[in-house]
Amino acid sequence: MKKIFKFFLFDLKRTFLVPAIAVVLYIINAATEFGAMGRDLLSFSVSGFEKADKAAEIYLYIFCGLILASLIYRTVTDDKLFKKARIDPKTVFLSRLFSAAVFCFLFATFALLLGTARLAILKNRNEDMFYVKDYPFIFSLFGKRGTYMLFGLSVGFSVAVAYSFVFMIHQAITSDFHPAAKVAFIAALAAVGVFALVVPYRFVSVGNVGTSVYGAGLPVGNISYAAIRNFTAAHYYQQVLPSPVVIKCAVCWNILHIPALVVGAAIIILGFLSHSFFSIKENADYIYGGKKK
Amino acid sequence: MAYEENRGKINFGGELIYKRYGKKTVLNNASFRIERGGIVGIFGLNGAGKTTLLNILSGLDGNFKGSLLKTDFTDVAYASQKDFFPPDMRIKDYLNFEATFSEGFDKEKIRGKLAAAKISEKSFIFSLSSGLKQYFKFLSAVFGGKSVVLLDEPFSNLDVNLRGEVVNTLIDLTDENRLFLITTHEIKELERLIDGFFILSGGALSEYYDAEEIVGKSGKSVEEFYRETVNEKNI
Numbered sequence: 001m002k003k004i005f006k007f008f009l010f011d012l013k014r015t016f017l018v019p020a021i022a023v024v025l026y027i028i029n030a031a032t033e034f035g036a037m038g039r040d041l042l043s044f045s046v047s048g049f050e051k052a053d054k055a056a057e058i059y060l061y062i063f064c065g066l067i068l069a070s071l072i073y074r075t076v077t078d079d080k081l082f083k084k085a086r087i088d089p090k091t092v093f094l095s096r097l098f099s100a101a102v103f104c105f106l107f108a109t110f111a112l113l114l115g116t117a118r119l120a121i122l123k124n125r126n127e128d129m130f131y132v133k134d135y136p137f138i139f140s141l142f143g144k145r146g147t148y149m150l151f152g153l154s155v156g157f158s159v160a161v162a163y164s165f166v167f168m169i170h171q172a173i174t175s176d177f178h179p180a181a182k183v184a185f186i187a188a189l190a191a192v193g194v195f196a197l198v199v200p201y202r203f204v205s206v207g208n209v210g211t212s213v214y215g216a217g218l219p220v221g222n223i224s225y226a227a228i229r230n231f232t233a234a235h236y237y238q239q240v241l242p243s244p245v246v247i248k249c250a251v252c253w254n255i256l257h258i259p260a261l262v263v264g265a266a267i268i269i270l271g272f273l274s275h276s277f278f279s280i281k282e283n284a285d286y287i288y289g290g291k292k293k
Numbered sequence: 294m295a296y297e298e299n300r301g302k303i304n305f306g307g308e309l310i311y312k313r314y315g316k317k318t319v320l321n322n323a324s325f326r327i328e329r330g331g332i333v334g335i336f337g338l339n340g341a342g343k344t345t346l347l348n349i350l351s352g353l354d355g356n357f358k359g360s361l362l363k364t365d366f367t368d369v370a371y372a373s374q375k376d377f378f379p380p381d382m383r384i385k386d387y388l389n390f391e392a393t394f395s396e397g398f399d400k401e402k403i404r405g406k407l408a409a410a411k412i413s414e415k416s417f418i419f420s421l422s423s424g425l426k427q428y429f430k431f432l433s434a435v436f437g438g439k440s441v442v443l444l445d446e447p448f449s450n451l452d453v454n455l456r457g458e459v460v461n462t463l464i465d466l467t468d469e470n471r472l473f474l475i476t477t478h479e480i481k482e483l484e485r486l487i488d489g490f491f492i493l494s495g496g497a498l499s500e501y502y503d504a505e506e507i508v509g510k511s512g513k514s515v516e517e518f519y520r521e522t523v524n525e526k527n528i
Contacts (some may be wrong), residue, residue: 006393077379083353084377085394086367216487279355 002067004091012099073165097160099159104156161264164271196263303330303440310359319345323498332486333471333527336519337493343476347443347526371443372434378418397438406432424450441472448479480516
């Protein structure tokens with residue numbers, strides 16, 4: 001147990017190597033904004049807000065991409081070392097998911113504190129700037145704690161689901177299975193992926209979880225056309241909801257939607273179990289086409 | 294076939310190891326058993342399957358037919374030819390990693406050897422020359438605190454000084470409770486160290502040859518004996 005914890009700390013340290021760039025991006029983002037303030041560009045037009053909204057969305061994609069890239073990078077580079085050091089791949093997989101979650105939580109906390117500071121400065125500078133609390137990427141302690149948590153959970157969960165997919169593909173490719181078996185597995189996995197994206201919108205949600213908590217009415221029901229077109233419900237939400245932070249969460253993974261949550265969790269568990277399957281020599285021998293002798 | 298000197302019990306080897314890559318059979322029911330500690334060589338021509346055998350013996354390659362005598366791989370260190378270091382890892386990070394996760398890993402000894410070879414611990418491993426990297430892998434394996442140490446071509450790309458260091462380190466570390474199983478083409482370098490050797494050819498291992506016995510009886514060096522055995526007898 002002590003060894004597992006030590007490994008988790010080691011992996012957590014490695015997690016920060018690549019996504020640390022995300023923090024730098026956030027600081028640049030803030031600096032640019034204050035720079036604009038300095039040039040007396042104190043008011044945003046409506047179109048300015050739309051631009052900011054778009055920028056925040058792109059920023060979020062970059063952030064998710066960086067965490068995912070970090071997980072994939074470390075799978076490719078570190079796993080050979082871990083295998084040699086006899087560290088159980090399941091420990092590696094779980095540790096990596098946990099470290100990604102911890103990173104998301106710390107990053108969101110950082111964003112919350114920085115956002116609070118930014119908002120405080122903006123309010124201090126100009127009373128009329130109070131409305132910047134609606135600025136999509138400012139998480140602040142001034143009443144946005146719920147959406148901030150939602151954001152952190154959504155990003156973390158999305159990365160975990162995406163990484164589970166990547167992990168399974170990596171396991172399949174590096175296994176000793178017959179090439180045809182690998183292709184069949186990856187094709188099946190792709191089908192599961194499409195299902196995972198569609199299923200939340202094929203089934204009516206159990207309930208509007210979180211609706212009252214976050215004060216934003218989340219639409220539920222059969223909107224699969226939107227899911228297929230946009231892969232997430234973000235586009236749909238943007239059309240009907242005014243709450244930008246909720247939109248950003250939906251861009252990643254709608255964790256307020258029970259079927260989506262269940263399917264996502266199933267994929268993570270599948271990722272955890274995949275190693276057991278691929279590491280069984282008898283499976284490889286069987287699928288390879290019988291005895292090799 | 295057993296290695297019969299009065300030394301510590303090791304019991305290392307494999308039975309009927311069979312391995313193929315695609316249609317090419319690399320190991321064809323190779324069997325051997327080493328029961329005592331010491332330095333043992335596995336010699337063979339290029340492509341004979343030496344690295345494949347070590348990969349299997351170290352537990353890195355689990356896809357083969359046959360059985361191993363030692364399946365507790367946590368007690369086996371392996372300096373492979375292939376790199377396994379993350380490219381962004383520094384020497385000191387790797388030493389800390391091994392010291393945390395490998396019991397008996399002697400970080401201080403390695404640090405001393407690195408300092409003597411003027412290799413900075415702050416260096417990224419990928420930035421080391423292939424010779425220095427090979428030397429670093431050698432040090433990590435032999436000071437790993439394991440009772441079985443597998444070394445795949447430990448002399449490759451090393452300059453004369455480091456070759457001398459490798460030989461001296463092996464002499465210092467040899468004891469009856471540890472087995473050093475070494476594959477190499479540099480038989481001359483190993484000749485004065487080894488207790489015995491196997492020849493890997495045609496996917497199978499020869500009987501165990503006792504180095505002292507070979508030299509005493511035939512009056513030939515181990516290298517000469519090996520060359521004659523491989524070429525003339527065509528095993």
